[in-house]
Structure formats: structure tokens, C-alpha cells
Amino acid sequence: xxxxxxxxxxxxxxxxxxxxxxxxxxxxxxxxxxxxxxxxxxxxxxxxxxxxxxxxxxxxxxxxxxxxxxxxxxxxxxxxxxxxxxxxxxxxxxxxxxxxxxxxxxxxxxxxxxxxxxxxxxxxxxxxxxxxxxxxxxxxxxxxxxxxxxxxxxxxxxxxxxxxxxxxxxxxxxxxxxxxxxxxxxxxxxxxxxxxxxxxxxxxxxxxxxxxxxxxxxxxxxxxxx
Amino acid sequence: xxxxxxxxxxxxxxxxxxxxxxxxxxxxxxxxxxxxxxxxxxxxxxxxxxxxxxxxxxxxxxxxxxxxxxxxxxxxxxxxxxxxxxxxxxxxxxxxxxxxxxxxxxxxxxxxxxxxxxxxxxxxxxxxxxxxxxxxxxxxxxxxxxxxxxxxxxxxxxxxxxxxxxxxxxxxxxxxxxxxxxxxxxxxxxxxxxxxxxxxxxxxxxxxxxxxxxxxxxxxxxxxxx
Numbered sequence: 166x167x168x169x170x171x172x173x174x175x176x177x178x179x180x181x182x183x184x185x186x187x188x189x190x191x192x193x194x195x196x197x198x199x200x201x202x203x204x205x206x207x208x209x210x211x212x213x214x215x216x217x218x219x220x221x222x223x224x225x226x227x228x229x230x231x232x233x234x235x236x237x238x239x240x241x242x243x244x245x246x247x248x249x250x251x252x253x254x255x256x257x258x259x260x261x262x263x264x265x266x267x268x269x270x271x272x273x274x275x276x277x278x279x280x281x282x283x284x285x286x287x288x289x290x291x292x293x294x295x296x297x298x299x300x301x302x303x304x305x306x307x308x309x310x311x312x313x314x315x316x317x318x319x320x321x322x323x324x325x326x327x328x329x330x331x332x333x334x335x336x337x338x339x340x341x342x343x344x345x346x347x348x349x350x351x352x353x354x355x356x357x358x359x360x361x362x363x364x365x366x367x368x369x370x371x372x373x374x375x376x377x378x379x380x381x382x383x384x385x386x387x388x389x390x391x
Numbered sequence: 392x393x394x395x396x397x398x399x400x401x402x403x404x405x406x407x408x409x410x411x412x413x414x415x416x417x418x419x420x421x422x423x424x425x426x427x428x429x430x431x432x433x434x435x436x437x438x439x440x441x442x443x444x445x446x447x448x449x450x451x452x453x454x455x456x457x458x459x460x461x462x463x464x465x466x467x468x469x470x471x472x473x474x475x476x477x478x479x480x481x482x483x484x485x486x487x488x489x490x491x492x493x494x495x496x497x498x499x500x501x502x503x504x505x506x507x508x509x510x511x512x513x514x515x516x517x518x519x520x521x522x523x524x525x526x527x528x529x530x531x532x533x534x535x536x537x538x539x540x541x542x543x544x545x546x547x548x549x550x551x552x553x554x555x556x557x558x559x560x561x562x563x564x565x566x567x568x569x570x571x572x573x574x575x576x577x578x579x580x581x582x583x584x585x586x587x588x589x590x591x592x593x594x595x596x597x598x599x600x601x602x603x604x605x606x607x608x609x610x611x612x613x614x615x616x617x
Contacts, residue, residue, distance in 0.1 A: 167432070171528040172504035174537045175425065175460040180403030184542040199403060199423050201437050204474050206393070209435070209520070211427050232400040261418065277397035287513055292428050296515065302397040305418070311400045314540075332429040 176312035181231040181245050181271045183256075184211050184221035184367070190261070190269035191218045191250030194242060196314045196329050198230050206299040208281050211292050213328035217250035226283045234309035235316060237274040238294030242317075245271075247326055247355040265301055270339035276306040292330060305368045323379040324356045334379055350387040355380035359387065395563045402538035403557070407457040407471050407497045408436055409482075410447035416487070416495035417444045417476030420468060422540045423556050424456050432525040437518045439554035443476035448521055452509045453492035460535035461542060463500040468543075469606030471497075473552055473581040491527055502532040508580050518556055549605040550582040576613040579607035585613065 185190030197211040211226060212219040222228045233241065236289050245254050260272040264280040272278070281297025314331075317323040325332045347361035350368045357379040359368050367388070423437040436454060438445040448454045459467065470481050486498040490506040498504070507523025540557070543549040551558045552587030573587035576594045581604040585594050594613070601610050 167525060167528045168530050169528065170533070171458075171505060171530040172432070173428075174404075174503040174530070176402060176404030176537055176539050177425065197425055197427060197532070199401065199425055200398065200422060200557045201520060202515050202556050207515060208448045216492060232397075269588050277400040279397060285513075285515075287511075287522075289428050289511075290432065293426060296513075299393060302393045302395065304394050304397040304400070307396070311402055311541075315537075330428050368563060385436065 167352070169333050172331070172333065176330075178317045179233060179242075179312045179317055181233060181241070181275075182212070182218060183231070183269045183346045184218050184225055185229045185269060185271075186267045187263060188224065188347070189221070189238050190256045191221055191244070192231075192245050192255060192269070192271055192327075193218045193250075194246035195329075196325070197232075201296065207284070208279065208297050208299060210281075210295050210332045211289070212295065212350075213292050213330075215328055218222070219293055222283065225249055225266065225268060225291075227264070228281055228283070228295065228297060229264050229268045229270040230279045231275040232277040233307070233311050233312050234276045236309070237312055239291055239377070239379060239381040241271075241274055242323070243355060243377070243382065246275045246382050259292055265284055276309050276311060277302070277304045322357055324358075326356065328349065351386055351390045352377045352380065353383050353386050354382040358390070395559050398559065399544070400530050401557075405459060405468075405543055407459060407467070407501075407537045408438065408454055409450055409457070409495045409497055411456045412451060413489060413495075414491045415447070416482045417447055418457075418471050418481060418495070418497055419476075420443045420472035421456075421551075422551070422557075427522065433468055433510070434505065434523050434525060434585060436507075436514070436521050436523065437556045438521065441554055441557075444517055448509065449512070449519075451492065451494060453494045454488070454507055454509070454521065454523060455490050455496040455500040456505045456507070457497045457536050458503040459500045460502045460532070462535070463538055465603070465605060465607040467497075467500055469581065469608060470579050470605070472549075473606050473608075478581050486614070498531070501532045502537060503537050505526070517554075531566070538597045547605055548583055550584075552582065559573060561571050575616050577616045578603045578606065579612050579614055580608040584616070 177196035180198045181192045183196045201209045206367040262270045285296040287294040350359040403422035407418045408421045427435045428603045506527040510520040513520040576585045
């Protein structure tokens, strides 16, 4: 038996993985980045094949990883987590540094970054796993704590987007409803659920300038769900 | 430039990864276990080639992962993290369940477990990365928080053993010493440092039944270091 709730006990960080170059760069929010060997220091990053950044990593054979902190601006998560770089220049207006391989490194809300050169690409069906040798690492701000996936889910009420390795279809989770007449509203951009049974204010009574606490989308981007 | 302190900002959990069968089983403490695809749910686990469990995983083509909680008994971490299954039966006396593939699953201090069948083995030089398809997952205790590598390092003052993917030689880290005449003592089993500059009591004045807070080794297992 597979009880999908068990998977929430696995710990992850949250990162912006970027690739490309000065003329064409992109990045995405990832929770699957981790060290795989110590000598030499090598790291793995999983990336959905549909992801625009996956193609840039294949082209440039390199990627950067920005570790973001707990109070990261929701706009950063919304921009990199729930929008595609096919339609928009995600790096526009941000504080970007270019690495030794020429890949962009996002410095906004970043407490540390790493740059890796790809040495192996593993086909995992829906995803690629890029194995990269570390060529640069810098601690930017030691005073702030890294954002973890647990904090993102529990405190910021975020959910994994559909192409994340850790995406879980809600129908696979056990239900635990309170029959109350209160409603739920879902952010069409990021999937965040505003659940009136857990809030002090009805969705309709939220101010017009209220935005999604996860991705910064507007109130009008929400739909009522069953 | 590689600033190794940056690597501490990457988030990991801590797990006991086990393999083998009823007559010969073993496990080790791992921080590199993570989901790599959602459909089908697949997971990756990195394991040093010298690790006794690595050979058991290759023989049985399966492994289990126990997520352990924040207050896990130091004996469990000492037993699985810093001793080899070549010399000792690590599972002896523990609460073990056997999975659908026959691999042992450690239930002591476990809040959730997963069982995977290996579908791909990737050679990473010093380590293997085993890619496993999920065949079983169970949430055992939803009231306790998972132990993270950050909590292990910061609160429990643990260090990664030499064959971990995230092992960092202390000489690679920037030094930040206070010249005080106070001494440091290292646990020869797990590498934990008792640093008198950060403690209220000198090492020599600790009671004889004091044990290493990380792995449970005795006071006599410590040596003075420079």
C-alpha cells in the first residue's frame, strides 16, 4: 500500500535553478537539488523535460542554484515557480550575476549560490537528472535561514506545481473535511488553496488588493473549488 | 572560488536506509534521499561504494527508508551512522518489519517509511545512486517532526561521517578561533567536537558516564585535538 501522506515527511530545500546566458536566460523553483559525492563535490538537480530551463541546461551544459531564504518575496516564487520562461523573461529587472560558465545566477533573496558544470545527464522518464561538478560556491548572507519545502507548505501554504518531482494529486490524499458550508478557492496560477474553514475571513470579504500569499497572483485569479 | 560554507545552506533530511533480508540485513544513516519523479513515484538514494548496505542493495535490488524524528535516540544514529555492518549486526534487538521485497524496515524512532525496488543504478565514482520505484509507503506517526540535517548539525552538533556525500574536510572551512587556552575533544566514532569555548564545563570535568550526544560513544572514546 502506498500512503502518499508519508512522502510529506521527506525533507527538501527550495532553490532557484537557472541556466542559459546573457541573451537568453531562465530559471525555475526546484526542491530537488542535493550533493551526491564529496570528492569531487558533485550535485544533482532534477528537471521536468517540459521545463524551458531543462533545454537551456542541455544547451549550455551548466546551471546555477540560488538558495533562497525564509522571507523570500512571493513575487520571486510566483515568477520562477508558476510561470513558464517560454512566454516571459523571468530574469527581467532582477539582480543577476553571470557565472564562470556564463549562466545567470539570481541574487534576489539569495543567501548562497552554487554553479555546476554538467558531467552526466540521466533520463528518468518525465524528468532529467543533471549531475554537475561544482565549480563555484559563495555564501552571500549567513544571517538568514534557508527556505525549506516544509516551511513553504506549512507556513506559506504553498503546493508543488504539476511538473515538480514531488507533485501529489490531491485525490491521492486521505480526505479530512469539516461539513460547514464554508468554501475553498484555488489560485489558478500556483494551486494555493484559500480554505475558509482555516481562515478567519471569508474569501469574498478579502480586500480587492489582496494577493495570493504564495505566488502574488490577484484575487481575481482564484476560482471556487468543491 | 569554492566557499564550502555555502554548501551548509542546502537542506536535507536524515534517514535510515536499509537493505538485505531476514538472515542478513543492514542499514546506514543517509541525508541524500529524495523524490525524483511523480509519475511513477521514483526516489533516489546515494550510497558510498564501501558501504556494506550498498552491496546488499545491489544483491536484493531493493531498499527501505525510515524517516526518523527530531528526538531520535543517539544510539540509533550512532549504530547506523558511525559503525559498519561488516563488524556488527546493526539490526540486533531493534523493532524491524520486513517489506514486500523482504528488505528490513527499521521502526525505532520512525515516523514514516518507504520501500523501493531499484530500477536504475548510476555510478558516481565514490558513490552509487540507486533509483527506486516506490512500492510501499506508510505514515507511522504524524505528531512528530522529521529530523533534518540542519537540526542534527546545529542543535545536536553532529557531523557527516567520512563516506557521506556531504562530508566536508574541516580544513576546507574558514577558521574562526578564539585564543583562550580552552581545548577541543573529538569523538573518534562520529567526529563530534566537544568545544570548551562553547560549553560551560571543561571536558575533563564531565562525569564519567557522560556520552557523546551524537552517537552515544563513551567519554574515553574522545581524543584532544588541536
